[in-house]
Amino acid sequence: MDQKIKFTKMHGLGNNYIYLDLVSEEMALPALNELAIRLSNQNTGIGSDGMILILPSAVADIRMRVFNKDGSEAKNCGNGLRCVAKYAYDNGLVTSKTFTIETLGGNVKAEIVEAGAVSQVTIDMGVPRLERGTIPMAGDLQDQPVINETISLEGEEYRVTGVSMGNPHGIFFVDDIFSSPIQQLGPLLADGHPYFPEGVNVGFVEKITNQEFQYRVWERGSGITQACGTGACAAAVAAVLTEQAKKGEAITIHLAGGDLVITWDDATNHVLMTGPAVVSCEGYYYDAV
Numbered sequence: 001m002d003q004k005i006k007f008t009k010m011h012g013l014g015n016n017y018i019y020l021d022l023v024s025e026e027m028a029l030p031a032l033n034e035l036a037i038r039l040s041n042q043n044t045g046i047g048s049d050g051m052i053l054i055l056p057s058a059v060a061d062i063r064m065r066v067f068n069k070d071g072s073e074a075k076n077c078g079n080g081l082r083c084v085a086k087y088a089y090d091n092g093l094v095t096s097k098t099f100t101i102e103t104l105g106g107n108v109k110a111e112i113v114e115a116g117a118v119s120q121v122t123i124d125m126g127v128p129r130l131e132r133g134t135i136p137m138a139g140d141l142q143d144q145p146v147i148n149e150t151i152s153l154e155g156e157e158y159r160v161t162g163v164s165m166g167n168p169h170g171i172f173f174v175d176d177i178f179s180s181p182i183q184q185l186g187p188l189l190a191d192g193h194p195y196f197p198e199g200v201n202v203g204f205v206e207k208i209t210n211q212e213f214q215y216r217v218w219e220r221g222s223g224i225t226q227a228c229g230t231g232a233c234a235a236a237v238a239a240v241l242t243e244q245a246k247k248g249e250a251i252t253i254h255l256a257g258g259d260l261v262i263t264w265d266d267a268t269n270h271v272l273m274t275g276p277a278v279v280s281c282e283g284y285y286y287d288a289v
């Protein structure tokens with residue numbers, strides 16, 4: 001069947017997805033997991049880190065579903081949320097500059113800080129989940145946080161901090177981001193390992209100052225990406241948990257694709273993320289299956 005599917009490709013700091021607007025027009029789509037794989041394929045599809053659906057919501061102003069390049073569905077996507085917010089505002093799906101977005105990881109609040117070709121968007125990502133059982137991570141004391149826990153992987157010892165932003169993150173602090181073991185630990189942990197039963201986004205963080213960190217990521221389901229919004233939030237939370245940064249202060253996370261400003265708010269315990277959202281292109285994909 002040759003189905004003509006309208007899409008918009010957007011990115012947040014180079015973390016790019018194919019967005020399908022199922023609010024403005026009904027589309028009967030094929031199996032979503034397989035469609036995400038086809039759209040993401042850079043040889044036979046459009047090429048991206050995955051697919052994001054923009055849908056009506058019964059509990060928020062709009063709803064986001066995110067699928068990785070391998071077709072797996074994730075519960076949250078920070079760069080995706082900023083792009084969904086941009087799209088919704090620019091295309092009149094919402095009428096205010098502040099609105100709510102439903103995700104599988106919980107509802108979040110979006111604010112269009114600056115509209116334009118490059119929109120600046122703030123997302124209130126809500127409260128980070130720190131208990132071992134919520135990441136989830138294997139081990140005793142499932143109701144306790146995992147902060148710089150020593151784990152042995154392939155004969156080497158590493159220290160990991162676990163943070164969930166609705167999706168799982170393992171944060172490893174390193175002395176030099178450019179010599180981090182991303183190629184070893186990414187494939188080993190991201191898509192299924194006894195220590196991370198649901199897989200994990202594997203993040204490496206180097207401290208520059210108390211308010212500035214470098215971050216690189218091997219994403220669950222997509223591999224190395226230019227940026228990971230939930231990962232940047234997890235990196236800032238882990239920096240506070242390991243007493244390398246202060247709660248309540250703005251923390252700049254430098255990612256391969258650019259910077260995000262993250263604040264883990266003292267009063268609300270919510271994590272705020274601010275950064276850009278950009279449309280790369282739009283058009284039609286001919287799904288010949």
Ligand SMILES: N[C@H](CCC[C@H](N)C(=O)O)C(=O)O
Binds near residue numbers: 077220
């Ligand atoms: N790979 C992630 C989903 C995308 C998250 C990332 N692109 C972001 O901006 O937060 C996961 O499976 O949890």
